Amino acid sequence: MSTRFRLPILLALTLGLLLGSAFAQVELRMTWYDDGAEGVVMRELLDRFEAANPDVKVIMDTVPYSSGILESLPLQLAAGEGPDIARVTNLGGLSQYFLDLRPYLEDAAYWDANFGPFLDWMRPAGSDAIPGFMTQLTVTGPFVNKTLFDQAGIAVPEGGTWQEWAAVTRQVAEATGTPFAMVMDRTGHRLAGPAISQGAQFLDADGKIVVDDPGMRAMMQLMIDWHADGTMVPDVWIGSAGSYAAGNEFFVNGQVVLYMSGSWQVGQFTNLIGDAFDWVVVPNPCGPAACTGMPGGAGVVALAETEHPAEVARVMEFLAQEEQLAEFYGRSLFIPGHLGLAESGVTFATENPLTGAALTAFSQQVPLLHPIAYAMQAYPYNFVVFNAIRDRLTQVFVGELTLDQALERIQADIDEALRESGAN
């Protein structure tokens, strides 16, 4: 090569390297799960962010909820190998791994104003950290197959106790040849609302968990009876040992009259059920103490182990803006976890009148939720309580434990887990 070409080529190479490093993309990973098709909406929002911010690329790792979010993610975080951003439901239990975005945000006041009450669910007591925002606010409550009621010639009750609902759904099931009257997701969280309605207190005056009280006993006894007499689908609680299981397939397939789940199912029911049958959301059935479900929700949170906190904050700030969230909630058919949008309302992207009615019905449940339900949602170790109830109650269903033994075991499991995690 002639010497007169060497210098320009070297200069060009150096300039190329400098420009290359200047435009080097930061790659962020977001662990995600889908209840319905909300991942598609999130991806589109991220595409828009990337178009406006070519120096940041966000890769979505969509994983199954149970094995990916509930089981694997905590281990990844404990090992310091987690993603930069994640969508989680165990907001309190994982809060130790969350990044406080406050120092990186341009407008932290916007977050305090719009996510304030929910931020308390995802940060240690007394902290003012801003770890993320809610992808949805959820409310638990029952879905009812209205077509089955119509076929049975029985009007859908406007209220009633859990016992009354069990009786009427049994009547509908018998009249229509439907295999089961009721099904409930296999989780202590879903059971908690009905238990509080029966009088369960969960937390004593000192803020410690106490499970064995008349309210909890009453609800557990109802569950035992319903599983014994065939009112409840046994496959979900008895046939799914060791982990969360949803009863949605039984409802979608028209095999059950009432499904105790929550608002996050609305989107997928709209798509999966279509016009196969009419379904409605009914108010949470009552007990002697209340007629409550449980609040809850999922949040997108930034994780402290990230090597790019500033870029993570930029992504989060973009996603949390009202414009983006209005589209996300509206297209995903989720109840907004943004106070401004909750007040102004979100246009849900559906022409299905059942969907709109269901979301309205769930939204109407929010002010009716019992204070204990909110307290339990904010309790950072609520998953320990819910898991212990779920697993031990299942053992009662199959005859491995009596109700008394189960209640003793639940308390022992909780005490041991809290002791080992240093919470006691």
Added chain:
Amino acid sequence: MAGTPNAFQRANALVGRATQRVYALTMNAFGLVMEPAQKLLGVRRMAYLFVLPNLLVFGIFILFPMLLNVYFAMTEGGNLFPQDRPFVGAANFERLYTCTDYGDPNTCLEDRFWRAARNTGVFVFFQVSGMVLVSLITSMVLNRKIVARGFFRSVYFYPVLLSPVVVALIWKWILQRDGVLNAILIALGLDPINFMLDGTWAMTWVILVSIWAHMGFYTLILLAGLQSIPNELYDAGAIDGTSTLQAFRHITLPLLMPTMMVVLVLSLIRAVQMFDEVFVLTGGGPGSATMLMVQYIYMTGFGTQNPRFGMAAAASVTLGAVLLVATLIQLRLGQGSERHLA
């Protein structure tokens, strides 16, 4: 025919010379290292040098994790890194073994551990004995000159090639409420059975599925053992007037015993370690009716949102110890039977 080599022959010769050069260079390079090493260590110690790479792999990936596991068993808490975990000595083992009545898991502090232990005992007993029996019968049938013997040998081995998860999913579709088996029962005018919701049925199917999935492997081992028995012994027995049963008892069984012992040890270890198929098929349920020991360890350490690594490690140390003792006993028994045979 001699003559000028063609292009192919020339290329061939070139490749041959190049290969020789590379080989010579490689050997010389080794020599550069090995000769001084041999001078330094002496001929006898050179063996250790050759074993070193394997020893390093074994040490890093097997021995070190085992020792780390023992350390974890003496710590508690949810932290993953050993330095962050409080040392509690034998507290996890103490908690694990505290029972007022070992026959009743409900009297134990860690009742799930004892349920898993009991389930594992039942599973191992029936699965291993069933496996050995079925494999023995199958191998004896396949050892005879039957029609399409090669085809049948392949068919019995085929499930071994399947992933355990695939095996479990196939059987789940067969056994579930709306599964194939219930469809057949209904078609026959019988009532469907919820196989996965009844503890006894679930355990029965877990054992049967496991035997179905793995018998091909053990059948193959036993078949090799059968084929190594000289025909002359059977011919001599026939001259002496032995019946088929006598030939099996006095010729086949004793000569097959060393192979049987291998099958027994391998199937026992595999049965005690059973996890994937059962976990996908039943999840350990209903309740904890099919929760085996490895699933207990997994669920305690990794399967929940509040992992108890210390307790899981203590249970796995216990399982390892039990497995070691069982294997040693079996090997000793095997040696005894071989000596008796000799």
